[in-house]
Amino acid sequence: MTLPDARRRAATLLLILSPLLLAPAALGEVDFQYQRPDATPPPGAESEKAPGGPFQRFAVSAAHPLAADAGYQILAAGGSAIDAAIAVQMVLTLVEPQSSGIGGGSFLMHHDGEEARAYDGRETAPSSAKEGLFLGQDGEPLAFMKAVASGRSVGVPGTLRMLETAHGEHGRLPWAVLFEPAITLADDGFPVGARLHASLDDTEALRDDAQASGFFFTEQGEPLAEGHRLKNPALAVILQRVAEQDSSALHTGEVARDIVGRVQNHPAIPGSLSLEDLATYTAKEREPLCSDWQDHRLCGFPPPSSGHLTVMQILGILAQLPPSKAGLEDDLPGVDWLHRFLEASRLAFADRGRYIADPAFVEAPGGDWSLMIAPDYLEERAALIEATQSLGSGGASPGTPGVVATAWAAQPTQPEAGTSHISIIDAHGNALAMTSSLGQAFGARILSGGGTGMPGGFLLNNALTDFSFTPTDDQGTPIANRVEPGKRPRSSLSPTLVVEGEGSALMASLGARGGAAIITDTALALVAMLDWGLDVEGALALPHASTLGGPVSLEAGRFPTATLEALRELGHEVEEREPTGGLHALRRTGQGFVGDTDPRREGVVRGE
Template structure:
């Protein structure tokens, strides 16, 4: 590190951080980050991945620089939590379009004995009401207009959640795990193909003056692939967080800058306040663990809809007749696809009515597991016909249990974003963590933390995961409507899988992809544990999804006969790009084996 950088850091820390913590924590660690000679390869379409074998530990993440940061932490003796923090901080820098310290996360953690769920989901500001996304005439705002606004920004929770988890499970000092991201922010990193293409496809980011100056050339073009991008503002912000903890973001100069950006948004200001940031609390929740075949699948409870909806799909499939040739010519067959899509329709119908923040919404029958009861899933499975789809709008919510309040079905609206991390360390710990700022580049607001330097981090637009309409035409409220302090419903599905007989961890997996996360993760579980594919081959398979209406098949991956057969059964079928970002690590007889989604830039590293 050169002397000017040291001087600049010290001056900035003294200016913005009057209450510094002792730097002695750094001296307690022998960790020395070594900048790797790796970068994301140019991606043109799908890139076949080999899968990666390891013995002691492994880390899978969406960018090679982020994966390497976690690998170096694990190699230095750090825990899975230590590695996850290092990975997430680097992702904030190199994959800003998907996740970061301006967003939220769900973390599933296994300490060798117990499964724990850490909730870092964003919350709605204290001053909002259920009309947040209605205009003066009571009409719903256009989705993208709401996204690129101050009104969409929720109170970020990722840092507070990681800090909570680190206090319980960290082995290296908090400050040490920030070294990779600080170094890369100072010295620069090559703009990846994914970041470049995201910039090229997101015109609204140019409307933010700071983001436009940082991510685009003077001619207004997105930074090219391979451009060495430094982020001095983020380096300073991360240094403060390394010294002070999460309070460096939730109070002080960084918090003031976040609030100023939101409240003074030039188009649609928001109401996020300094008190909202200062009082945010991460939560420990009781994980949902569900028996499926010979396994126990553990996932996140509400406010995530991921585990409940995914396990409804898998549970309904299990209630149907034995699988009719799940794979045909190494692709999901028509019979299986039909059953999977019909089960998805039924599960998403329940999701739209019942699932929301449990601090505001009671579970059916007082227990979320009622939605996964075998008798209830058998009733739902009886609605599926072998040769005829129930079609768009044909699936209605079921009745898994009595409700104290009647809820209306939430109308469909878009969901986007996220990044996933899977890690197994040598100490017997494992995690699955999915984090997000929602839409690509979030709310299109770049905060420099009040440093006045180029760069910074992007703010989320997670409040657009709430229902824009608070009630139906009859005035019946929607469970996932906007309320002060409420966490918007999510589809993030970080998943840990255990052998039911031995209780041994057998896999960690998850994906980005908005509501399609649920399909991506569910199909990967079937491929790994029903069809017997290794993690990489499972992730390579083509996708098929429906949220209850149109069926979308991954473009160019299925033969025309498959599309025709599904249409003959009454499915409305279209092809589109389904760019998942699955990461998976499985335990095998030989050790560990990891897979990374060939549709993105992720890799697995381990020893």
């Protein structure tokens, strides 16, 4: 037995024998031993994968085959959806470091067969953060990517603390067992896939971090090749400490000191994250937002996520419009429907930019977030849409959902990207949708080795660039999503659970990656499945179409030229782009649960 194997076995045995370190539901004997897959799909094989199911007992959809397999093995051993999510997220920290990890934040929606619950692991601003965090000495906002690749962009990570909180309530297997897949893979190595290779090749600033450069690039400065077996000994040690202890292994001690040192000593733009910030971070349980649409009940995350409110505004505005032509024409969204969808998105994003922020710092308009999706209000918003003319880029203004106008200025549009999504259904009647993120690809471009002195580690988030760079508008009116100490930045993460009408039976779990376009991608998938009647595979394969209020982004090469020209004639500024998003979904059918992941990505679905 190798030293890493001995270390893992000893730690796991210790935790199994120590009830004080186990969740209440996990006190029985546990027989789990992770089996590394003999083979993984070769790099670039994601286009050949098929949808999964039907499954009768459990299923997991994740953004990488090794992560989905880790979740599958935990579920097969009797683990809960939460148990599997922890194993999946730890493996994603290793194999998909550009998108999510223990250095970032997450939102998790959980359903126990009767009710939905929402767990908030969003990053927070340091206690010393100031409104002008991202303003230069001249008072002007920093260039966005300059702010991203800096110590100032790093928020207090929350993913581990949130998962620990959820595990304490819904876990069935010991905490330590759930880290075994990621530790094994970090010790043994995994083959670099096409997406990681391409992301490395496209992220120049990562080379500026000495630790990251030496780990992810060759001595010649080239990104690690597809198929390269990448080991991460530093991450293996860090995860072993978390397994033996709990989230305090990251939030205090040697790992915390390394995080703080990397942030405060950033060579270009240092940040102010402190040991106290890390030690005092608290995950929150929030009241989920559940809304009726198309005879279904959609449950999503409340602020500081803007996901559910904005998705439901889009869907609600569409429902208020007169009947349109068929949504699909030749298996693609038609011009008439696209025009309505894009206009509804403009109006929804205008409200998002003014009102939605951390509820600990910003009151909901009219004192109730549900006013933003009230039918009467959405009817007013829908009346602004004309069938023959777009509102145009910047033409949609925020509405007034409450009785009294809220005194916030509209936030200027800023880039958002990154993220990974996990959907899981277990054999015990539980399900979850969890979306986690580092922010941009590779986060702040800072790799923390946790003070281990070994190669590798985990990347730190750039979540604070989700705040408005400018704290006020030109008239001095504060922006709701401005930087404040201890505040959680507004997010676009949209983990969604769909339940049957008046009952509580889970119908679907879904979510997406891709920055602010997560919102429009999720809305389109819901329309496709629940309104147009497409199966999961068909819904996730539809071409992406979105606007955040400005130009329209259509997936390159997927729409006819006639569609582009027709939208332009309606006044839309149309651009074709390669999609950055990636949807995941599990859905109940008469034969069991079926699932799929975005065909453009390398994710898979596993289950029984």
